[in-house]
Amino acid sequence: MKKIPKISEAEWEVMKLLWKKSPATANDVVKTLSGKTHWKRETIRTLINRLVQKKAVGFKKKGRQYHYFPLVTEAECVRAETTSFLKRFGGGSIEPMLAAFVEEEKLSTEKIAKLRRILKKAADEHKKKRNKSR
Amino acid sequence: MKKIPKISEAEWEVMKLLWKKSPATANDVVKTLSGKTHWKRETIRTLINRLVQKKAVGFKKKGRQYHYFPLVTEAECVRAETTSFLKRFGGGSIEPMLAAFVEEEKLSTEKIAKLRRILKKAADEHKKKRNKSR
DNA sequence: TCCATACTATTACATCTGTAACATTTACAA
DNA sequence: TTGTAAATGTTACAGATGTAATAGTATGGA
Known part of the structure; x- marks a missing residue:
């Protein structure tokens, strides 16, 4: 069984998005989550970065932007x-x-x-x- | 609906015990959990104390000892x-x-x-x- | 009565989380 | 080309959690 990294409450929101639609740029995520939460864009970016560190999310550099996608289903x-x-x-x-x-x-x-x-x-x-x- | 305090992973172990058998003294808990985990007695006592603070666990002073019991089912x-x-x-x-x-x-x-x-x-x-x- | 023991209380400290500010780089428009 | 906006990167900081060490206090036996 694959080992799933420990994902925190706030981070789940990001995962949910990416499961629904990916790849997504940081901005896509920020835009969607800004609607549902009161998080600042920087907060959301932190969450994304932590997910990347945990290897729950991967990304591809596309020009200057990053395209994120889930690494766990x-x-x-x-x-x-x-x-x-x-x-x-x-x-x-x-x-x-x-x-x-x-x-x-x-x-x-x-x-x-x-x-x-x-x-x-x-x-x-x-x-x-x-x-x-x- | 009653508000349930946020109980952490480690703290659940203590709750599980108390649900099974309460009231229990700190030592009861320590003894039982020492078998299942590698936690030191002080660690376990910290967990109990935090649960008390969170009002997930109550206690009665019985002479010099404390008898703990769950406050949430x-x-x-x-x-x-x-x-x-x-x-x-x-x-x-x-x-x-x-x-x-x-x-x-x-x-x-x-x-x-x-x-x-x-x-x-x-x-x-x-x-x-x-x-x-x- | 006084010490060792058993309990309880206080304090510690590194990580993880929630929440973000500040800084730097890049790219496009003027 | 150079300033400005957009994107990314670095740093921050308080509270929760995991994990415990140390200190204080009460109590029963010598």
């Missing part, structure tokens, strides 16, 4: 964060977590369907294992 | 962390997350059943809403 990060979440709270956490998700109504009908499918598959596998060991 | 913390997780990755995150959970095999058969129930309920609610708006 969103899925990898979700995975890493999930693992750390699990370590913190143990398996017992997922239930209240899912409940929170549901309550926040972030779940579309299709997403719910997909999740149910994942769980159904897991349940089937459990059953299979039980049968085998019998 | 595990469920509250899971909830708060989930929300922050959601903010970071958006609703799209839950699918790979659940997949990770399943893969790590942290899910018992009963847990899966419970999760499926939660989702089924959510799905039914969606359906109801759709019908109403028709």
Whole structure:
């Protein structure tokens, strides 16, 4: 499993952008984030630079500008964060977590369907294992 | 919704202990954590003290010793962390997350059943809403 | 009573984070 | 060509975190 650098709260905002659209110049990022946050352009540039140092973000020099792009995928990060979440709270956490998700109504009908499918598959596998060991 | 103080990675270890068994004296905590980590007793005491400052942990003086206990429940913390997780990755995150959970095999058969129930309920609610708006 | 022990309290210090100011270089317009 | 704006680079600084050392205090045994 690839090692994901530790990304801080503020830095996630930058990553989110780059996942959505990359490569992006520093200015692209500044422009977009200036809308959503109160960060000064220099602040945002610091975040980008730190991400580069951490090797979470790469860049290509294009003339005088830098074009940034993510070096880690969103899925990898979700995975890493999930693992750390699990370590913190143990398996017992997922239930209240899912409940929170549901309550926040972030779940579309299709997403719910997909999740149910994942769980159904897991349940089937459990059953299979039980049968085998019998 | 109650405001959960920001608890750091290392501090979670202390919280986990206290959730499992509290009240506990500083020494209880030190003893247990010394097994799992390489932290010196003073390090662990610092963590406890910080948690007290943050009001994540309370204590009662019992003679010369302090008995510590959590002031926030595990469920509250899971909830708060989930929300922050959601903010970071958006609703799209839950699918790979659940997949990770399943893969790590942290899910018992009963847990899966419970999760499926939660989702089924959510799905039914969606359906109801759709019908109403028709 | 007085010291060793066990606890608690104070202080330290390097990194990481959030938040930015100040400085330098480059490129284009006048 | 030279000043100015835009881009990049360097430095700053306070608060949080990881990790602990040292100092003070209370308490029970010699």
